[in-house]
Each structure stands twice: as C-alpha cells, then as structure tokens.
Amino acid sequence: MLSVLIADDEKKVGLLIKNLIEWERLGLNFLGLVQDGQSAYDIILREHPDIVITDIRMPKLTGLEMIEKVSMSGIKVHFIVVSGYRYFEYAQRALKYGVKDYLLKPIDETELNKILEKVYAEEMQKQNLENKVETLEKDLFHSRHMLHKELMERAFSEKNEHGGEEKSLVLPAEEKLVGRGYFQAVSLKVDRDITGERDVPKERLIMQKLAEKAEESLQALTIDLVVSVKGGMWLMLLLNFREDDNERIQEALDAMFYKMRNYISGFEGCAVTMGCSPGITEFSKINLILEISREAAERRIFEGCGKRIENYGDSSGGETASKSWTDILSGRREQIKGDISIFRTGELGRTIKECFEEAERMQLMASEYYGLGNGLIAEYAAVVLELFQTEPEKAAQWQEAVGHCRTVSSLQKYIKDALKEDLETIRKRREDLERKPVLNAIRYVQENYGQKILLEDVAEMVGFNASYFSEIFKKETGKNFTTFLLEVRIEESKTMLRDTTKTIYEIAADVGYKDAKFFSQQFTKMVGIKPKEYRRLYY
Known part of the structure; x- marks a missing residue:
C-alpha cells in the first residue's frame, strides 16, 4: 500500500481531506496529519511517504519551501x-520542482480521489517498470538488446521535456555486461504543417516507415x-557498434537520412x-x-530543417545552458495576467514578443525556446482558469x-496568434453572456410595462x-434603463390613443402610471404634444 501524509495549517481542512479519501478502495495508508511545513519535512525525511497532500500557505515552512527542500534531498x-485561487501562482511555481497535481479549494471529493487513483x-506502473528492469538485469548477458531498449524508454519517460525536475537514469555499472565499443544517439524530428488539420493516422504511418528505414539501414x-x-513525431535511435566501424556508421546514417528526406x-x-x-x-x-542528440535536432529552430546537425555539447551557437525560459516568465506573470484580465490582446502580443526578445538576449538553448512557447501557453491557461x-x-x-x-519567428507568431484569437473568443463569449440578461430585461419590460417596474x-x-x-x-x-422603460410606456400609450376610446386616465393606468397628470407630463416631454392633442391628430 502507498502511504499518504497530509499537511495543512487548518486542522479541520486536513481532517476533511482525510475523510474524503477512499483509503481502502485506492489501496492507500494514512501516515499522519501535520499543521506546518517543518513537521511535514521531518516526517518525510524519517518515513519516506509515497504521497504528500500539502497546502501552499503554512507556518515555519511554506508548502513551496518544503517541496523545494525535499526535492534537494x-x-x-x-x-x-492544495491551493485557493488567491495563491494559485504559488501552485504554478511548484511545477518547477516536479509537482504535477494540484487541487483548488474548496476541495472536490471526486477530483481528489481521481487524482489519487491516477497517482496510484x-x-x-513505475514499480512494475523497475521490477521489469531488475529482472532483465539479472540475465543481462542474454538479453542485452531488450535492456538497452527498456533503459532508453525509461530515460525519456522520466524526463520532463520543457520545465520541471529532470531525473537521472540509473544504469548498470559493469560495462562488460552491456557490450563494448561505441554508443551513439540519433534523434530524428519530423515537422508537419501546423496550418492545416492534424492527421494522426498519417503521422503514425510516417513514423512507422521511418523506423523501418532506420532498421534496414543500420541493423x-x-x-x-x-x-x-x-x-x-520524434524517432530516437541508440546505436552500439565497434569503434573501427565508426566511419561506416556515419556514412550509413547519411544514406539513411537521404532516404528519409526523399520519403x-x-x-x-x-x-x-x-x-x-x-x-x-x-x-x-x-x-x-540521448539528450545531446535531441538538443541537436531542436537546433533546427536556428539552423533550418532538413539537415543533419551535430551537437557535441560545445555550445558553438553561443547558447547558455544555465539559463532557463522560466527566468523570463517569472518576471512577467502579473503583466500577462493584467493583459488577459481586461482583454488587451494587443498588449498580450507585445508581452509575448518581449519574452522572445529576452530569450535572444539571454542566448537560450534551442530546446528552451520550445519550453518558452509551452510555458506561455501553460501560463495563459492558468490565468484564464x-x-x-x-x-x-x-x-x-x-x-x-x-x-x-521550425523557426523562432514562426514559433513566436504561432503563440501570439493562438492566444490572441482565444482571448478575443473569450471576450466575445463574455459579451454574449452579458447581452442575454439585457435581452431578458427588455422582454420583461415589453410584457409587463403596465406593472410597477x-x-x-x-x-x-x-x-x-x-x-x-x-x-x-x-x-x-x-x-439607461429608466429612459428605455419610459419609451416603451409612451409608445404603448400612443397606440392606445390611436386605436382605442379609452380615457387618458385609463391609458395612464394601463401603461403603469397611477397619476394621469404625471403621465401627461411625461408624454408631452417625450412626444412634444399632450396626449389629447396627439389623439386629435387621428380623429
């Protein structure tokens, strides 16, 4: 069973969370409830719980500080x-430490148990994968190829590609168990046309054919x-070959790539x-x-698509690996929120442009530009929510x-166009929501003008x-509403004056006026002549 620790400075909230969890059904074990971040941190160091449900705002150590310390340990x-709307930004910051799940207060029982079910x-799945790897390692000499593939899958499944914690891959220490010679990684990236509809079956066919060509060329x-x-649409290759075959391998890679481009x-x-x-x-x-080869393919955003790009980790393009796209967004969150809150689509576009200009000044690596694009989308989605x-x-x-x-400019343009269009859609939708109550009010007045309104x-x-x-x-x-109500009543009274023989007193009462004299004053003010004079025009 997985153990669960709950940390919330409000005991009643912590107890509520405990009572909402379906412990037996989910196979979970309650480890304890604490009311400050330091106590939670101490228990984590001592007991190593599998899951910690924590509030953001707590004494001694905030939830964010506690998460950071645990991450460093x-x-x-x-x-x-767990966060309220007021502290939603703090919950977003927790993403950089690998936190993927958050709950907004008030806590929904179904959502809480759904997240716990997913975590379980x-x-x-992780334990099963680790058990599978452990089993393979016991018979490594006879199943080397399977181990290589399993470990490569694990390397990429445990990497958060655009932001968050990167987890290192644990590999066997004895080189003789996994073969000698050279190892080389190759990353092939297919880019589709993003202006049209996505065709998933076609994408699968393309990737399947490229995988077949890779095996035919290199096996x-x-x-x-x-x-x-x-x-x-990434195709990842891991090659193990004899050192003296290196030249032949590079020639084979070039020939393979030529066939792929033709296809x-x-x-x-x-x-x-x-x-x-x-x-x-x-x-x-x-x-x-594997990471180096992927970064090399990402560099197409600088060097262009359709070519072989070598990346030997020398930062030849001047990129700075120590800086991140998160540094750019951290100082612009309030600006982005302000643009969205009052639907300033033009300002939002300029903010996005400034982010990419800052990335250029910081000389970010290619992958960081893609991270920035996804980060802007995530930030936009969080603020809209x-x-x-x-x-x-x-x-x-x-x-x-x-x-x-495929280029920095096309990436920037895509983000700007997508977010500005969506923000404009939200604005129009909200206008429609505001328009409906007005239409209901108009209908009510037109149907009830004779009543007190x-x-x-x-x-x-x-x-x-x-x-x-x-x-x-x-x-x-x-x-304004008063003017509209007056216009409806006067128009109805004009119809009655023309089409009926009712007295002025009766008409005044029918359109909502108890005082016929006041009605006559309002009529004269609106029409320019008295009700009696108006009636004479038609008789």
Missing part, C-alpha cells in the same frame, strides 16, 4: 498541492540497435531533421548522449503544434446588482 515523493496507477552494421518512436518529400508541408550525438564508450552515459473559471479548449493542441514550429427588481431578476446591470444595459442599448 533526493527523496522521491509525489506531491499534490503511476506509482504501480546489419551494429552490435545492437534500439529504434523508438516518441510523441511529437518525407512526398508529404506536403513535412520536413525531417537529424540530430546526432558524439560517440562514447561508457554505456552509463547514454542518457547524456483563475480569472474566468474555464480552461482553453485548444491548449493541448497548441502545445503539440509548438513542437512543429423598478431597476433594482429587474436587476435582481436577471442575476446582477443594480449598478452593474445599469452599466451593461446602457452599454448594450445605448440608453
């Missing part, structure tokens, strides 16, 4: 952050070859780029060369498309306070 804990499934020349198709040219709007790592002799460093209690429907689609942008009563009926209702009514109709 190396202890693996799955954190679930992830932990079981006979290598001791071992691992070919793995990854999300975002890809048959699909309109698609391009393929190949990133290569240097060769190494230490198998324990394959996670490093906080301000309007809704999530952008296309956020996942945008983030997928970001990975297919007060602004406050109509505002309450449509769900607004009087001040806000008066504001949006004038915004939608161009006149």
Whole structure:
C-alpha cells in the first residue's frame, strides 16, 4: 500500500481531506496529519511517504519551501498541492520542482480521489517498470538488446521535456555486461504543417516507415540497435557498434537520412531533421548522449530543417545552458495576467514578443525556446482558469503544434496568434453572456410595462446588482434603463390613443402610471404634444 501524509495549517481542512479519501478502495495508508511545513519535512525525511497532500500557505515552512527542500534531498515523493485561487501562482511555481497535481479549494471529493487513483496507477506502473528492469538485469548477458531498449524508454519517460525536475537514469555499472565499443544517439524530428488539420493516422504511418528505414539501414552494421518512436513525431535511435566501424556508421546514417528526406518529400508541408550525438564508450552515459542528440535536432529552430546537425555539447551557437525560459516568465506573470484580465490582446502580443526578445538576449538553448512557447501557453491557461473559471479548449493542441514550429519567428507568431484569437473568443463569449440578461430585461419590460417596474427588481431578476446591470444595459442599448422603460410606456400609450376610446386616465393606468397628470407630463416631454392633442391628430 502507498502511504499518504497530509499537511495543512487548518486542522479541520486536513481532517476533511482525510475523510474524503477512499483509503481502502485506492489501496492507500494514512501516515499522519501535520499543521506546518517543518513537521511535514521531518516526517518525510524519517518515513519516506509515497504521497504528500500539502497546502501552499503554512507556518515555519511554506508548502513551496518544503517541496523545494525535499526535492534537494533526493527523496522521491509525489506531491499534490492544495491551493485557493488567491495563491494559485504559488501552485504554478511548484511545477518547477516536479509537482504535477494540484487541487483548488474548496476541495472536490471526486477530483481528489481521481487524482489519487491516477497517482496510484503511476506509482504501480513505475514499480512494475523497475521490477521489469531488475529482472532483465539479472540475465543481462542474454538479453542485452531488450535492456538497452527498456533503459532508453525509461530515460525519456522520466524526463520532463520543457520545465520541471529532470531525473537521472540509473544504469548498470559493469560495462562488460552491456557490450563494448561505441554508443551513439540519433534523434530524428519530423515537422508537419501546423496550418492545416492534424492527421494522426498519417503521422503514425510516417513514423512507422521511418523506423523501418532506420532498421534496414543500420541493423546489419551494429552490435545492437534500439529504434523508438516518441510523441511529437520524434524517432530516437541508440546505436552500439565497434569503434573501427565508426566511419561506416556515419556514412550509413547519411544514406539513411537521404532516404528519409526523399520519403518525407512526398508529404506536403513535412520536413525531417537529424540530430546526432558524439560517440562514447561508457554505456552509463547514454542518457547524456540521448539528450545531446535531441538538443541537436531542436537546433533546427536556428539552423533550418532538413539537415543533419551535430551537437557535441560545445555550445558553438553561443547558447547558455544555465539559463532557463522560466527566468523570463517569472518576471512577467502579473503583466500577462493584467493583459488577459481586461482583454488587451494587443498588449498580450507585445508581452509575448518581449519574452522572445529576452530569450535572444539571454542566448537560450534551442530546446528552451520550445519550453518558452509551452510555458506561455501553460501560463495563459492558468490565468484564464483563475480569472474566468474555464480552461482553453485548444491548449493541448497548441502545445503539440509548438513542437512543429521550425523557426523562432514562426514559433513566436504561432503563440501570439493562438492566444490572441482565444482571448478575443473569450471576450466575445463574455459579451454574449452579458447581452442575454439585457435581452431578458427588455422582454420583461415589453410584457409587463403596465406593472410597477423598478431597476433594482429587474436587476435582481436577471442575476446582477443594480449598478452593474445599469452599466451593461446602457452599454448594450445605448440608453439607461429608466429612459428605455419610459419609451416603451409612451409608445404603448400612443397606440392606445390611436386605436382605442379609452380615457387618458385609463391609458395612464394601463401603461403603469397611477397619476394621469404625471403621465401627461411625461408624454408631452417625450412626444412634444399632450396626449389629447396627439389623439386629435387621428380623429
């Protein structure tokens, strides 16, 4: 069973969380409830809980400080952050420490148990993977190829590609168990046309064919070859070959890439780029060369698509690996929130432009530009959720498309266009929501003009306070509510004066006036002549 520690400075909230959890069904064990971050940290060091549900704001150590200290200690804990809208930004900051799950107060029982169920499934999957690797390692000599593939999958499944904690890959220490010679990583990135509709079956076909071409080109020349198709149209290769075959391998890679480019040219709007790592002799460093090869392919954003790019970790392009896209966004969160809150689409576009200009000044690595793009989308989605209690429907689609942008300018333009268009859609939707109550109010007046009608009563009926209702009514109709009510009553009285023989007193009462004299004054003011004079025009 997985153990769960709850940390919240409000004991009643902590007890509520405890009571909401379906412990037996989820296979979870209650470890304890603490009310400050320091106590939670001490228990984590001592007991190593699997899951910690923590509030952001706590005494002694905040939830964020506690998460940071645990992260630095190396202890693996799955954190679930609890936060109110007021402290939502703190919950977002926890993402840099690997926190993937958060709950907004008030806590929903279904959502809480759904997250815990997901965490349990992830932990079981992780344990199963580790058990599988352990079993393979026991018979490593006879199943070297399977181990290589399993370890490569693990290397990429445990890497948070654009932000968050990076987890190192644990590899066997004895080189003789996994083969001698050279190891080289190759990352092939296919970029599709993001202006059209996504065709997932076509993407799968493309990646399957490229994987087949890789195996056909390299299998006979290598001791071992691992070919793995990854999300975002990535094809990852890990080659193990004899050192004296290095020249033949490089020639084979060039020939393979030539075939792949010819194949890809048959699909309109698609391009393929190949990133290569240097060769190494230490198998324990394959996670490093896998990362190097991927960064090489990411450099197409600087050097262009459709070519082989070498990246030997020398920062030849001047990029600074120590700086991150998170440094850019951290100082612009309030600016972005302000732009979104009052629908300043132009200002939002300029803020995005400034972010990319800052990235250029900081000389960020290629992968950091893609991280910045996804970070801007995540920040936008978080602010929209906080301000309007809704999530952008296309956020996942945008983030997928970001990975297919081929230049810095196209990446920046895509982000600007997508977010500005979505913000404008939200603005129009909110205007429609405001327009509906006004239409209901108009209909009510037209149907009940003979009754006593007060602004406050109509505002309450449509769900607004009087001040806000008066504001949006004038915004939608161009006149204040009192003037509109007067116009409806006078127009109805004009019809009665023309088409009936009712007295002025009767007509005044029918359109909502108890005082016929006051009615006559209002009529004269609006029409320019008295009711009796108006009637004479038609008789």
